[in-house]
Amino acid sequence: MATTAPFEAAVREHDSRLAAAGVDLWVGSEPTFTDRTTQSPPWLNQALGGDKAQRAQALLVGLHLRRHCSLVVRSVGRQYPGEDEPRWGLGLYRRRDGLVVWQGPPDPALVPRTAAPRPDLPRWAASLAAELGASGYGARVVPVPAVSVPAADACGSEIGAVAVAAQRVVATWPDATQGGSALAGDLVFELDLPEIDGSVVPRIVLPRFDNVPVFLAVLAGVERAALASQLPVLIVAGKVPPVDATVELTAIAPDPAVVEFSAAPSVNAEEFLQRSREIYAAAAAEGLSPYRLYYNGAVADSGGGGQITLGGASPQASPFLRHPLLLPRLVCFCNRHPALSYLFSHDHVGGSGQSARADERGSDALDELQLALGLLERQPVPSPEQLWQTLAPFLCDASGNSHRSEINIEKLWSPFLGERGRAGLVEFRALRMQHSPERATALACLLRAVVGMLVITAEPLSLVDWGRELHERHALPFYLEQDLREVLQALNTAGLGLGPDIEAVLLRDEFRLVGQVALPGNVLEVRRALEFSPLVGDAASPEQGGASRLVDASTARVELRLRPGGAGPAEGAGWQIRAEGIDLPMRRERDADGELQVFGLRYRRFVPERGLHPRLPAQDPVRLTLRHPAQVGEYRVALYEWHPAGSAYAGLPADLDEAGKRRAERLTVEHDDGASPPAQRPGRPRSLSAYSLDLRWLA
Numbered sequence: 001m002a003t004t005a006p007f008e009a010a011v012r013e014h015d016s017r018l019a020a021a022g023v024d025l026w027v028g029s030e031p032t033f034t035d036r037t038t039q040s041p042p043w044l045n046q047a048l049g050g051d052k053a054q055r056a057q058a059l060l061v062g063l064h065l066r067r068h069c070s071l072v073v074r075s076v077g078r079q080y081p082g083e084d085e086p087r088w089g090l091g092l093y094r095r096r097d098g099l100v101v102w103q104g105p106p107d108p109a110l111v112p113r114t115a116a117p118r119p120d121l122p123r124w125a126a127s128l129a130a131e132l133g134a135s136g137y138g139a140r141v142v143p144v145p146a147v148s149v150p151a152a153d154a155c156g157s158e159i160g161a162v163a164v165a166a167q168r169v170v171a172t173w174p175d176a177t178q179g180g181s182a183l184a185g186d187l188v189f190e191l192d193l194p195e196i197d198g199s200v201v202p203r204i205v206l207p208r209f210d211n212v213p214v215f216l217a218v219l220a221g222v223e224r225a226a227l228a229s230q231l232p233v234l235i236v237a238g239k240v241p242p243v244d245a246t247v248e249l250t251a252i253a254p255d256p257a258v259v260e261f262s263a264a265p266s267v268n269a270e271e272f273l274q275r276s277r278e279i280y281a282a283a284a285a286e287g288l289s290p291y292r293l294y295y296n297g298a299v300a301d302s303g304g305g306g307q308i309t310l311g312g313a314s315p316q317a318s319p320f321l322r323h324p325l326l327l328p329r330l331v332c333f334c335n336r337h338p339a340l341s342y343l344f345s346h347d348h349v350g351g352s353g354q355s356a357r358a359d360e361r362g363s364d365a366l367d368e369l370q371l372a373l374g375l376l377e378r379q380p381v382p383s384p385e386q387l388w389q390t391l392a393p394f395l396c397d398a399s400g401n402s403h404r405s406e407i408n409i410e411k412l413w414s415p416f417l418g419e420r421g422r423a424g425l426v427e428f429r430a431l432r433m434q435h436s437p438e439r440a441t442a443l444a445c446l447l448r449a450v451v452g453m454l455v456i457t458a459e460p461l462s463l464v465d466w467g468r469e470l471h472e473r474h475a476l477p478f479y480l481e482q483d484l485r486e487v488l489q490a491l492n493t494a495g496l497g498l499g500p501d502i503e504a505v506l507l508r509d510e511f512r513l514v515g516q517v518a519l520p521g522n523v524l525e526v527r528r529a530l531e532f533s534p535l536v537g538d539a540a541s542p543e544q545g546g547a548s549r550l551v552d553a554s555t556a557r558v559e560l561r562l563r564p565g566g567a568g569p570a571e572g573a574g575w576q577i578r579a580e581g582i583d584l585p586m587r588r589e590r591d592a593d594g595e596l597q598v599f600g601l602r603y604r605r606f607v608p609e610r611g612l613h614p615r616l617p618a619q620d621p622v623r624l625t626l627r628h629p630a631q632v633g634e635y636r637v638a639l640y641e642w643h644p645a646g647s648a649y650a651g652l653p654a655d656l657d658e659a660g661k662r663r664a665e666r667l668t669v670e671h672d673d674g675a676s677p678p679a680q681r682p683g684r685p686r687s688l689s690a691y692s693l694d695l696r697w698l699a
Helices: 005-020 052-066 121-134 212-228 269-285 326-336 363-378 384-391 437-456 469-475 477-493 500-507 656-665
Strands: 026-029 071-076 088-095 138-152 158-172 187-192 203-206 235-238 247-255 258-262 291-293 299-301 308-311 426-428 513-519 522-528 555-564 576-579 587-591 594-604 622-627 634-639 667-672 692-694
Touching: 005 269, 005 437, 005 500, 026 269, 026 437, 052 088, 052 247, 052 258, 052 269, 121 138, 121 158, 121 187, 121 212, 203 212, 269 437, 291 656, 308 437, 326 363, 326 384, 326 437, 363 384, 437 477, 437 500, 469 477, 477 500, 477 555, 477 587, 513 634, 513 656, 513 667, 656 667
Parallel strands: 071 235, 203 235, 594 692
Antiparallel strands: 026 308, 071 088, 088 247, 138 158, 158 187, 187 203, 247 258, 291 299, 308 426, 513 522, 522 555, 555 594, 576 622, 587 594, 622 634, 634 667
């Protein structure tokens, strides 16, 4: 983990270089965390339930300790198909200048529970109406007796109902504007006393505001009314408050298998690092992890991804709107560099995944995209509407889902999401949850530098039709690493290089390593490569009608790297590696450590209950034989998906070190001095490509 001063200095230098180039680029993120020690559904595949709400509230309290000037806001989130109730939301609202935004009664989560007299609801409502009236609103109190108010848990999730009195305060601005922002109608504040965790506490439900100064002025009145009414605690709920360059909101919400932070955007990478460290520390304090460990030692991200969003202090300040040809150039650059799509990605990549590339929809779509980009270049200054209308049809998956795009522009200038859709934002979704705040910051620096380079350079870019090479060559980590080095070199040439400390963090990818085999004068490295799970088409299946889609994840791919090293003379040139009787045509390459040979293997790791190729058996273990003319006999290497002895694991790995040991145990090697060369087996058609052997054809 890069926690040293050199890394922090490199981040500051990155910020300085962008600022010197005149590029003002804010960065936000959506880190997700899970409880990797449990197998309960809310931490495996469900959004709600279990202890998730309580853990999220504890996260909120932990963050509030670091941001004590914040206002706690509770809101109602989305309700997705198949879910019985809407999702809850927790937020911390604060001023960016550090001044106090709220000194009223605290949220009950922030203080110990104590006995307190029942609040005087009419007095509180009258006090709020008086405060709003003093601010220029025409305010009146509307009693709503004996309503049924939901009883809720700590995060507001409904667990029953209780009949209590409520009050409604209705405020009308005389000229029907909020400081120049037109009102859709009256401001309606709901004041009630719901039962939460067995206690009756006061709650105010705020209406929607679109103007930050007006909201802060009204919030001050809410604060004064609550203090005048001697409320011991107060739940502030309702619509999510507005934000601009002066205030920020960090939100916590449930998602399948994780809790998700919507981190307030940072003005630069240094601030992003500070925020990320706060969030990761709060999660760690509650036993929540940014990654998941499987029984066999495989390492995955938390399950919710780790998207990064770029934009400006306001929509008008966004580089994507100030420089109209920036987004088309970004689309071309990402197309030309698959490392940005796959090297830092989650496990569900490809056209059926969560972050489809524009060229994963086929050659027809790629041809049309090329035409669209060409037409944009002919426009003197494309408007935000033209940018969105031109590129939105291509930045989506094959079903037209724009949320599943590698480059997501739903919040750039979309006409379908109101003000939220016209924020000038571009979201990068092909990112797994990073294991550390330093790695997340390094990735943010990379994306900011790429965007900055595309702003200040003018060399023409065009799309590349990768064809099969996209999912063959760039499924192997070696070629993705080489592609990333090309990106880093381009940044250096443009004067926006990241420096060795940030580059080292980006190039570190030890969790893909399965294990190593020591050979005379050589080392065979086995790495987990990418696999692109295909969609299982069945229009009648319930899976295809819900929020999730059924894919066949039974195929795996590994990368073999053979390089000089270890004891004995380097004899890599003569080694013959064979799988299922087929000699692998290892590709001779070179990286920063010297010459090596690279190739991939695909195989079926299990038989799915529902999937493709129902009669294709599992190929476990994958067996290799290695021979060299200067060596006696042969080496037999086996890669197992599970423990080689077939025994059960005692439990999930305790930590990353134990996970690494379990991965290494799955790679076994034997040496047979008397083995005679086996007969070579001719490959069937399509089993052997330029970059990998597909063992499924040989089953």
